[in-house]
Amino acid sequence: MSDQDTALHRVTLTVNGTSRTLDIEPRTLLVHALRNELSLTGTKIGCDTSQCGACTVLIDGRSFKSCTVLAVQADGTSVTTIEGVGSGRELAAVQEAFKQHHGLQCGYCTPGMVLATVELLNQNANPDEAAIRHGLAGNVCRCTGYSGIVDSVKAAAAAGVGK
Amino acid sequence: MSIVGTDRPRIDADDKLRGATRYLGDLKPHGLLHGRLVLAMDAHATINRVIKDAALAIPGVVAVLTAEDLPTAMEGPMRQFEPLARGEIVFQGQPVALVLAETEAAAEDGVEAVIVETTSHAAVLDLEAAIKPDSPLARIRQIGGEMEGSAAMHVEAAGEGEGAPAPAAAAAEPVSANAKGPHRQQHGDATAALAGSEAVVKGTFRTSWVHQTYMEPQGALAIPEVDGSVTIHSSTQGAFYVRGMVAKLYGVDVSTVRVVGAPLGGAFGGKFNLIDPLVMGAALAVGRPVKLQLTRSEDFASGMPASACILELELGGTKATGLTAFRSRILLDQGAYGDWAMDGAVPVMIGGPYRWSAWDSLSYGVTTNRFGTGAYRGPGGPQVVFALEQLVDELANKLGVDPLELRLKSAAVEGDTGVDGDPWAPVAGREVIERTMQHPLYKKRGSLPANEGIGVAAGVWMGARFPSAATCRVDQDGGITVVTGAVDMSGTNTSFAAIAADTFGVPIESVRISYADTATAPHAPPSGGSGVTYSVGQSIRLAVEDAKEQLLDFASDQMDVAASDLEVVDGMVRPVGSPDRGKSVAHFAEQVTGFVATAPPIEGRGRFAPGNPSPSVACHVAHVRIDPATGEVETLDYAVIQDVGKALNPGLVRGQLQGGAVQSIGWALYEELQHDEYGQLLTGSFMQYAVPRADRVPNVDVDYIEVPSAIGPFGAKGIAEAAVMAGTGAMANAVAAAVGSRIRELPMTSPRVWRAANSR
Amino acid sequence: MIPAQFAYRRATSVADAVAALADPDAKVIAGGHSLVPMMKLRLARPGTLIDIGGLPLRGIADGAEIVVGSLTSHADLAQAAAFAAAGLQAVAECAAAVGDVQVRNAGTIGGSVAHGDPASDAPAGLIAADARIRVAGAAGEREIAVDAFFQGPFWTALGEQELVSAIVFPKPAAGSASAYESIEDPASGYPLVGAAALVTVAGGRVTAVRIGVTGVSGTPFRATNAEAATLAGAPVADAARLDITGQDVFGDTRFDEEYRRHIAAVVIGRAVERAIARAQGGSQ
């Protein structure tokens, strides 16, 4: 390996609709690029084995665990983080559903859970309870016992998220 | 007006949903150094040498600190007084060195390059063997000093009164220095009472080490200030607690330490001063801000989980009067550090929510080469409930009575003598059990297909009763700011806002909660033991009442109406019943806070010491189906019936009870921190340690009842821990009903269920 | 957890990637969902990563055979209707059983096959379907029969300087159907055992069967005793025990060897039953 290649790489991402260019080490994980380089700290880190889903973001509209994607791999893609779900201080319908139906407690799993919900409803606008639980199996929540989250997803579906 | 009692969103929901909440890991002060730990590979060893050179040569690595580099001023037998191993490694995963670097990546590179040279010793892991007089010791160098301020808190919350000294007879069993105890509770003649019972059942039960698994790993950040003081931002349950403990460890005045509690990404009892001593010491050593947030693997390896137990229990009962007597011996693995060990409390907790005529209950805490013991939601509860509630079911079966009928007959009521010797506080065990008998899920249990079972169990959490204080300020805009030193662990700020809004008479949007900053907040206890709403909630109510009185006095002069004839409704001060003559709170606030204020600002104070507990009783009902061919257990349905005193916010109450139920399912079926015979952790990541995911658990039905407390605000009781006091028992009874035989070891994994179903 | 330093570049073509693999310290990265976790734990530390993610190897071509580009994600496989139509339901079901939504969006079939993780789902389906692994090397392309492909834990017939370019699934005879059954580790979600069965039913009788088993041992394998029992109309789970007997079965303190042997036989039996039911016109 030459110093040339391990040196900083230029990566251009469209993050929440804005084009951002970063010069980073190739080993930088997407989640670290978002949090440390772009100060988008809404995306969380809850594990180191790709299991918890706290780091979930959308890449070109599909959900990914940003702790398991190198930022260089995402070069040229469009990334949506929790900061890009609503607009400014306005909550999007999916967030409003979580708010009204107690889909969160400590909030640490919440950004990932919301983005996993966006993916779920994009793929299936009217999931039943089993489909909701299956679709969110990549996201661990330790606080809610999931009942509030399932209620929130149902409410979001009823509000037309994903249609 | 009533905000209290209505289902409303959390006040922090918007920020959390927008990703705007700043957790500990999101803070990044100038000059920040990132810490990463070098963890012990041996379970028990002497450290000969720590070789730092290679690590220090890595670009970006600033320092490699070992115990000698931390300016500690004292030693003590608690984990928090030994942030890095001092010469002796007592568990695998114990922090040995702390690498500080300019970036997280460089810190990790540094950790890889540190070499720790050790001489290994026998690892002490087996509880029965460890207490034998000839056992090797888990700690070669015994550290003197007292446990303080930690275990005592939960021990008290769990129900032990004045520490009951062990009667001389109890010391009969010769034990090694690994054993702490016996702790013994005795009343009447248990042997005679058991002999005189119509039926007696007994068993030995084993439970596993279980991790709190808050989704945000532990972390803290220490910033040295120019005046020599240190500000610690911490993902902690107790800002004042941390301040006191780190000041003591480093021999500095508490006034030189400011602790600011960061929003918690879950804690469940596990976040008490584990990281703070490390970052404080490191910041003092290098004079720069230091942040350490554990990775998940580090948190599994070096956290403070809930400890495993071996419980021997024997119960007796009669058909007519219910439970009679019990005898128990509990070995509680407290690991290498007993910071939060419940050995003193489990002999009381094992009595459950019941009245007994005689008992002989003892326990030992056992020091081993595993992690230190932390607190985890209802500490001790899931373990004792697994044993007690299975045997209560077996006894009911033997006596030929309905399991809830037996529990109903035996439920303790106010004034009955508790196992700690104190009379029971008012307790609604009977009401909860009666309500459970009516629950559709319980009624279904007679008519189930093969391989399905419904189980029930009951439990109680006494609740902490720490004194607290709070203030309430009326702001210039007519809003109010409540200041508390308590950390919001379970949505308490939302309940506080409701209490304040209703008490003052302003909309909830006009209430701000400022919290957990030791520089400015009135003193508050750590958030734990289900005592925050109970105590701080009442302090806040008193502070707000005080502020309101001050406002009405002032308004009375201004409006020329007697203060007693004024009310505050929806932010308006008005003569009682005359909405059109109201003037806004802001109107008066402006006069006491504006530049040309004419009267002193309004500042209410509230102080409260609950005195007595208000125990919360819960019944859980679980419905499972097993696959006898594979032993897999599917939890089909689940219900929680609990006395909450008063649901300040029904949505939040439901969420707490649902979360507790699912954590109970985790305890029951999946979770176990396993070590091999050398003390190596086998299940140290989510690859091996299974927490329940959405697709493994059912919806949890919550049916709470409200038997008001005479002490808590608006009648509320502490609820979050009672929510795990029955689950392992209900699941075990459900599995037993489905399998046809009993499993006496947690977790009830598929191989264990398969073997039980096929009696292998 | 952050990987050790490495050099990185994007491959511009299959030939370019193959050429880059001449460096013994280089590794290709596809979805990265096996490699990056290992790099984070520093269990893998390649000197150079060759990113093949941008190569045109994604997609499912449904013709005389079904040809799946190696970069096709598990999610796309799981949703492809071509498999059920051909009686290859098991292939899609293996993909659907992988991890969770996010993992299925990222992970690729080529990466999964090349990685040779004995705990992965895909091999069961590939074996049942008698798939061929198409690989590209310095000397051009060749195809490897699945029965000769998996050779041990993280060890396959793939040459050091070869790339998986596609998986080829021949279409089974009319009257065929298949099914995948697994029992997952409740922690990792990986299969403790997974079995895929493909059967052909003619005149009410099973005339052909292939059974692939994964998860239980170091190498995914064909359950030939269970296949024979199926053809003979004998109890499959009993026969499957013989298949397991010859295997070096994984066991640990959570899921011991005896238990895993047992559930492997159960799962094989269930896969066969469901495949037969499907072939006979049930739509399970």
Ligand SMILES: Cc1cc2nc3c(=O)[nH]c(=O)nc-3n(C[C@H](O)[C@H](O)[C@H](O)COP(=O)(O)OP(=O)(O)OC[C@H]3O[C@@H](n4cnc5c(N)ncnc54)[C@H](O)[C@@H]3O)c2cc1C
């Ligand atoms: C949380 C989690 C859960 C998972 N659960 C499961 C599960 O339940 N079942 C399961 O089967 N899998 C599971 N996986 C693994 C997943 O299926 C991976 O996606 C897959 O194993 C590898 O595909 P990849 O594209 O990510 O490969 P990569 O990680 O990119 O590569 C893996 C290896 O294969 C090599 N490689 C990749 N592509 C090629 C190619 N075309 N030619 C030659 N070599 C190549 C790489 O050099 C590397 O050595 C899980 C992964 C994660 C992170």
Ligand code: FES
């Ligand atoms: S941080 Fe846990 S999956 Fe990414």
Ligand code: FES
């Ligand atoms: S809300 Fe705390 S982990 Fe989900």
